[in-house]
Every structure is written in structure tokens, then in C-alpha cells.
Amino acid sequence: MGTLHYIEKADFINISLYQYALFHGSGTRPDAPYPLYTYRLGEELNYPLRLSRNVFRIPPVFQPVTNLVVCEDLNQQLKKLPNLQLLEVQFERLFFLPFDQSPGAGGPAIQDVEEFLEKQPHRPELESEVGRYYELIVPLYSRLQLSRSKLKKVRIGRPGLKTLDIRTSDDVLATYPIFWWEGHLLNEQAYEILAPYLDRSYFDCISEKI
Secondary structure, three states, rough: OOEEEEEEEOOOOOOHHHHHHHHOEEEEEEOOOOOOOOOOOOOOOOOOOOOEEOOOOOOOEEEEOOOEEHHHHHHHHHOOOOOOEEEOEEEEEEEEOOOOOOOOOOOOOOOOOHHHHOOOOOOOOHHHHHHHEEEEOOOEHHHHOOOOHHOOOEEEOOOOOEEEEEOOOOOHHHHHOOEOOEEEEHHHHHHHHHHHHHHOOOOOEEEEEE
């Protein structure tokens, strides 16, 4: 019996919109619709994700759009897994703005993440300090090739959101170690790679036995 792991950026119960903006940043691309700007596995990858973000204590994993963005070290580990792709991102706007990342610290009130980030002056010299980052592109659950008769229902209780029901199996998770359905769903191997790099103040991580 395996375990299904759920990862998604945390809501605003313990962090402010200001902290969210400075931790995750924002992203766009010209051929994917607002607000997701997201590619899925199997689609043509025509344009890299263009990011605006803070470089103060830049995390190894962040989520400016639906897909995760990961550092070079994680790229090297994750690319060994089947049925996913990693596409290098472009940094369109970089700035340095120290802030208190701890839960409950708050910060100045802002109304819109993108508008706030666009007001920060771009400092291209910071790119050499950031290193290479990659968008993690995974399949949609609804597009997986599944044998429905062999699936088991897994119920994931998510903080502040309705319960997520997923039908899966150990075989499915071996074939698709990471897929997306209202969050990132991972098998044990993929989770063991990602988990040490996640800031649990900014990501919800939930595990359920299959």
C-alpha cells in the first residue's frame, strides 16, 4: 500500500498577501490564458514562464502560477522521473526587498500581487545571484490513461478548502509520479525529493494512504 501526497501553496490564514507576493512572485506567458499561464504535459512548450520576483532569500521551490518552479538541484533530481518536463524560466523583473517571512508577521497592506510587483524597479544585475530555475510541467489528472476498475478512492482534507477525492492506485503513481488536480499530487519517491525543499509556512503538505 502506497501513499498519495498533496502539495499546494498555502492560503492566507497565517501569511499576508504581502508575504505571499514576496515569497512566490508572479508569472506570465503570451500563449496561455490569464490567470493560470500554465502548460500541461503533452502540450507544445512554446514560451518560457516569465517571472517577476524578489531575490531576498529566494526559496528553492515557489509557485508563482499553477505550476511549481524549482531550483537547479531539484531539476537534476526530478528530471529522472517519468511523465514530467522541466522548462527553464526567464526572470523578467528582479528586485531585492527584505521582509519577515515568519507566519503572522504581516507587512504593508497590498490589494493586488501583480500590480505591487510591477511597481518594483527591475535590477538585471541580480540575475547572476539567482541561478537557474525551472517550471515543473506535469499531466492533468483528467488526461491520465487509467484502468478505472483498479482504482481506489483517496480522500484529502485540505485546510480551508473542500475535501478532494482522487481515484488512483500504486500502478498509476508509478507511471505518473506527479500530476495535478486542484493541487500537485505525488507518489512517495517524488515527495521525498521535493519535501526537504518546501517551506511549510507557504505550502500545504498532506499525505494519505491509498
